[in-house]
Amino acid sequence: MSVDQSKNAEDLKTFMKDLIASTDISYEQSQNAYKKWVNVETDHYDRLHRSPEYNAPRNLMNKLTELIPIPGEAKVLDIGAGSGICGELLLNAGFKKADALEPLQEFVTALEKTGFYAKVHHQFIGGGTRINADNETYDVITSSGAFCPGHIPVDALYEILRVLKPGGYFLNAMRLEYLTTADLYADKLVPLTKRLEDQGKWTRVAWDKYPNHFMDFDGILMCWKKACA
Ligand SMILES: C[S@@+](CC[C@H](N)C(=O)[O-])C[C@H]1O[C@@H](n2cnc3c(N)ncnc32)[C@H](O)[C@@H]1O
Numbered sequence: 001m002s003v004d005q006s007k008n009a010e011d012l013k014t015f016m017k018d019l020i021a022s023t024d025i026s027y028e029q030s031q032n033a034y035k036k037w038v039n040v041e042t043d044h045y046d047r048l049h050r051s052p053e054y055n056a057p058r059n060l061m062n063k064l065t066e067l068i069p070i071p072g073e074a075k076v077l078d079i080g081a082g083s084g085i086c087g088e089l090l091l092n093a094g095f096k097k098a099d100a101l102e103p104l105q106e107f108v109t110a111l112e113k114t115g116f117y118a119k120v121h122h123q124f125i126g127g128g129t130r131i132n133a134d135n136e137t138y139d140v141i142t143s144s145g146a147f148c149p150g151h152i153p154v155d156a157l158y159e160i161l162r163v164l165k166p167g168g169y170f171l172n173a174m175r176l177e178y179l180t181t182a183d184l185y186a187d188k189l190v191p192l193t194k195r196l197e198d199q200g201k202w203t204r205v206a207w208d209k210y211p212n213h214f215m216d217f218d219g220i221l222m223c224w225k226k227a228c229a
Contacts, residue, residue, distance in 0.1 A: 023149050024183045027124075030150030031104055038083075038106040050085060055212050056144040056173040059221050061089045063206060064140065064171055067223070071095045074139040077163065078117070079125050079156075080146020082107055087116030090142075099133075101125060126156035133163045140169050145214070147174040147189070149182045154189050161201055166229040169205065176209060176218040193224070202226045 022029075068074055071094040078086045081100035090098045100117040102108050103124035111120045123131050141160050146152050160170050180186050196202055202224040213219025 023178070023181045025150040027150050030148070034104055035106060038104065038110070053212070053215050054145070055210065056214070056219055057085045057089055059208075059210050059213075059219060060086065060142055060144045060171050060173040061093060063208070063221055063223055064142065064169075065093050067169055067205070068140065073097060075099075075137060076140045076142060077101060077133065077138045078142045078144075079160075080143055080152060081111055081117070081120070082145070084111050084114045084116045086142055086144050087111070087114060091116050095140075099138075101131060124152075125159055126153035128155065129159070131159055131163065135162055136165045137163050138168060139165055140171070143170075143172045143174070145173065145175075147172055147185065148178065149184060151184070153184055154192050157192055157196065161196070161226060164226045166226055168226045170202070170224050170226070172222045173213070173219055174222070175213050176220045179220070193222070197224075200227055 074095060074097065076090055076095050076098040077100075078090065078098055079101045081087060081102045084100070087098060087100055096118075098117050099119040099121060100111050101121040101123055102111060103122070105122065108120055108122045111117060121132050123129065125131055141164055143152065164170060178185050179190055193204075197204060205223040205225050206221060207223075208221045210219050210221060
């Protein structure tokens with residue numbers, strides 16, 4: 001790595017740390033932040049998120065392969081797919097029918113080139129948006145690092161439930177403290193997940209805390225199973 005590249009990599013790390021430390025940023029601000037780094041330094045963004053400093057995708061995949069050791073024909077939707085790190089892990093684990101959902105055009109273009117996903121939906125989820133998928137399409141929905149400030153609103157859970165098949169799993173790996181500090185989630189995300197449990201829409205399979213979700217921040221791997229019809 002040249003001196004310039006190494007400085008850029010350090011700048012990106014600081015920038016990401018600052019970005020995710022802002023618990024009240026808007027969707028537009030967070031998307032503009034990604035745009036800057038994807039346009040200027042796609043490579044550094046991808047490399048940082050593949051480094052041992054970012055452990056959300058690996059934790060999520062460990063749980064998924066425990067739940068579904070033989071992927072077979074399982075259909076997966078990876079929401080907030082970013083640069084495709086989960087897509088690559090999914091493919092390596094034998095999930096050949098994974099689709100991605102990602103709102104940022106720059107990431108969508110990059111994702112389409114990787115070939116990790118069968119289909120890439122250029123869309124966001126939440127805020128009342130209906131995503132381009134029929135009811136009960138997916139066996140698994142994954143979200144790695146996409147429940148962040150200025151990212152996926154909590155009403156996305158209704159859309160996730162709509163497109164999950166009965167008995168399907170939703171796995172969400174997110175930074176633990178956002179449950180209580182992020183404007184989007186504090187007093188909203190956990191209560192809604194519990195309401196959905198009380199209504200019999202899904203059951204909780206796991207809430208596992210893990211270290212170093214991103215850098216020195218703890219993460220939580222949350223998993224639910226949609227009720228069988
Ligand atoms: C921190 S990145 C994580 C990327 C990837 N899942 C990973 O673990 O490397 C979060 C991604 O979520 C996307 N995102 C933000 N808001 C979203 C929304 N409402 N619906 C879907 N994706 C969203 C961002 O554009 C970004 O690509």
